[in-house]
Amino acid sequence: MFNSQMQVCTTFVAYLDRTCTMATETEGATSHESHLEWAHKDNRRLLHVVYRVGDLDRTIKFYTESLGMTLLRKRDIPEEKYTNAFLGYGPEETHFVVELTYNYGVEKYNLGTGFGHFGIAVEDVYKTVELIKDKGGKVTREPGPVKGGSSVIAFVADPDDYLFELIQRKATPEPLCQVMLRVGDLDRSIHYYKNAFGMKLLRKIDRPEYKYTLAMLGYAPEEETTVLELTYNYGVTEYDKGNAYAQIAIGTDDVYKTAEAVRFFAGKITREPGPLPGIKTKITASLDPDGWKTVFVDNADFLKELE
Template sequence: MLFIVLVTLNAPLSMFYTEALGMKLLRQRDVPEEKYANAFVGFGDEHSHFAVELTYNYGVTSYDVGDGFGHFAIATQDVYKLVEHIRAKGGNITREAGPVQGGTTVIAFVKDPDGYTFALVQRPIVHDPFCQISLRVGDLERAIKFYEKALGLKVVRKVDNPENKYTIAILGYKEEDDATVLELTYNYGVTEYSKGTAYAQIAIGTDDVYKSADVVNLVTQELGGEITLQPGPIPGLNTKVTSFLDPDGWKTALVDNEDFLKELE
């Protein structure tokens, strides 16, 4: 799984991901004919770890994050220590380290220079620090059905919090302690959110983008959403992809596994 966000091109942003969060710059590419450049960052090799693709569109100096994007989450064995490290690197701490309300799990929140929120989550064992992406949805049950049917994700945990008027569902291909997961958040009574112009899409590998697109197309007819890019090679790279919007307007790209491995060569 790959999380793609749109960013401005500046040194503080790069330093936040590499020096403050401890990610590695995995690779870069420039596609001048399409007027964009990418930097891929993560905590390990893309064959076995999830990554963030930072996309810079030529000449664009700002983006609106909107209010629908929740956060990325980073797992660590010591949230207090990581918060102090981020603070020392000039990071913006928006919630100090401490137990979650009503629980014992230690968390904190920080923001990158472009306004994306990162949750820091303390865990005794960390397989891949990049552990979660959180999106807000207007109809939780519809969203769950969509991702189950379109992508084969499974609900691994669901929590209702009537006191704070929200419900979350964690979806993944494995248990949340073992893999990066998608968190869908429903805030009571809120049916629409601004997507802004910043967050781009989640990218997931598939062995056949054409067959996957057929499945997604059937699901969109039942539950809403739409195919936004018919399956085929993308200009400048020749990697086969297809992309679609879920019923809430969040975008997902499906990427041919074999083509993706060629990109890594």
């Protein structure tokens, strides 16, 4: 009798274990699907990229006169001892822009080895480079086809040594077209940005002769919008991020749901979702597996802020 009762108990416990495991797996699958669905149906767009410069007026002059950008707005925050300037090729409501930050009294930053470059699409790389030279700009790679390809490019450096790749293309709705960052595990990064950020893998190129692989990810084709270019250099798993490049901002319809999805797919939330003091714009901040920072901004609040 005793052995029979023990067998019944053991069988019942095993049943409970299987039931709990199945329930947990079902719950996990449901969470995965719900977070994945949200990341892909959310109304997301790359808004701006933030980085630090040592002389704001000097940089604005270079961007407007040499790169053809427009100064969209400028704001000074004396209580926090910094000034921002927003520049781009169209209004912030519809275009990706750069947000320059000048911290009072800081003239030099370390760019590190992780940040790569920004990309600008131009209709004639040769003419653009000549203009930049005439304005005293620094050309680090003369115009010409890429190695092993036909695309015409050039590289120029701004006054703080941030690199800009000039890419020859037909007229595009978004000339400020790329942000390139280096990562230590490309497949891991692709998985993260597809799942947590809802981006599409647009293309992947392996160049074994130069020992690197790159992936283009974004929310629309490269010819139509700004994309993230992630580069993996063979055998390099970590980079020095310096203190110059800061973050990318992405619009979202719900910072709370987005934070949940980012956390679920192994992103690190560094600022819990909620309104900013003073301007009330809701944001959340996160780090990807390589430590690159992204800030998600509430779409409706962002438009109100621009007003």
